[in-house]
Amino acid sequence: MAEADRAHDRRDGRQEHAQRVPTVIVDGLHVVYRVNGAKTGRGSATAALSRILRRGSGDAARGVRTVHAVKGVSFIAYRGEAIGLIGSNGSGKSTLLRAIAGLLPAEKGRVYTDGQPSLLGVNAALMNDLTGERNVILGGLAMGMSREEIKARYQEIVDFSGINEKGDFISLPMRTYSSGMAARLRFSIAAAKKHDVLMIDEALATGDRKFQKRSEERIRELRAEAGTVFLVSHSNKSIRDTCNRVLWLERGELRMDGPTEEVLKEYEKFTGR
Numbered sequence: 573m574a575e576a577d578r579a580h581d582r583r584d585g586r587q588e589h590a591q592r593v594p595t596v597i598v599d600g601l602h603v604v605y606r607v608n609g610a611k612t613g614r615g616s617a618t619a620a621l622s623r624i625l626r627r628g629s630g631d632a633a634r635g636v637r638t639v640h641a642v643k644g645v646s647f648i649a650y651r652g653e654a655i656g657l658i659g660s661n662g663s664g665k666s667t668l669l670r671a672i673a674g675l676l677p678a679e680k681g682r683v684y685t686d687g688q689p690s691l692l693g694v695n696a697a698l699m700n701d702l703t704g705e706r707n708v709i710l711g712g713l714a715m716g717m718s719r720e721e722i723k724a725r726y727q728e729i730v731d732f733s734g735i736n737e738k739g740d741f742i743s744l745p746m747r748t749y750s751s752g753m754a755a756r757l758r759f760s761i762a763a764a765k766k767h768d769v770l771m772i773d774e775a776l777a778t779g780d781r782k783f784q785k786r787s788e789e790r791i792r793e794l795r796a797e798a799g800t801v802f803l804v805s806h807s808n809k810s811i812r813d814t815c816n817r818v819l820w821l822e823r824g825e826l827r828m829d830g831p832t833e834e835v836l837k838e839y840e841k842f843t844g845r
């Protein structure tokens with residue numbers, strides 16, 4: 573090939589690259605949980621001793637049960653995408669997100685990410701005995717924001733959460749909040765920062781309708797800011813309103829991956845809704 577052609581190809585490649593930047597690559601991922609002492613009637617000291625003395629080193633010999641939660645999942649997520657994760661209870665959605673966030677090891681296969689993905693609700697290391705106010709600072713610092721950045725965005729975070737709509741709750745310890753209020757504050761803190769990859773697990777289901785609308789709006793903004801958003805939800809409406817692409821998991825396997833409407837149509841046929 574002539575040098576000019578090669579240069580042209582390189583330019584084309586760069587253009588393509590500029591248009592679709594991968595943020596998460598999941599390649600043949602398997603995740604297996606190991607549960608110790610899962611069988612009943614094995615809690616006694618003698619049973620434990622005989623387990624220790626038993627020969628063999630396999631999981632079964634050690635009395636460990638395994639749950640194969642994610643089975644050979646592969647996909648590439650790009651910048652600017654909002655990807656919904658759907659599937660029946662126990663299909664592996666949360667497990668997949670936790671593995672992408674680096675919180676669970678891969679049994680087989682690989683996960684490549686651009687930067688550190690933020691998993692909402694886990695990465696926000698909030699403390700129940702501290703006030704909402706202190707938690708905004710703590711959560712902000714935990715996400716890598718500077719004190720100045722947090723100060724500048726503090727009011728916006730509190731306003732977005734709506735915690736103070738019914739009185740001065742932000743100066744009370746978080747343990748006095750309802751689960752919905754706590755979830756709203758967590759979402760507001762996480763959403764205050766620009767994320768390369770933001771993963772939200774059912775967060776929208778906890779707030780009331782007004783807050784859901786606000787958070788859906790924020791997800792659209794985060795997407796526009798060129799990050800990638802993953803959303804696990806059992807609400808097909810939330811998925812429709814916020815996501816442009818959907819991954820459908822069933823029994824740990826990726827059953828379908830495509831545009832929201834196409835996948836939801838098949839999923840609704842499957843669930844009979």
Ligand SMILES: Nc1ncnc2c1ncn2[C@@H]1O[C@H](COP(=O)(O)OP(=O)(O)OP(=O)(O)O)[C@@H](O)[C@H]1O
Binds near residue numbers: 606
């Ligand atoms: N900590 C754990 N230890 C052992 N098994 C687990 C653990 N967490 C989840 N599992 C199992 O892994 C499988 C996938 O669970 P996961 O929570 O990822 O599903 P999900 O699709 O998020 O479900 P849901 O819609 O009910 O939240 C299930 O069979 C579940 O029992």
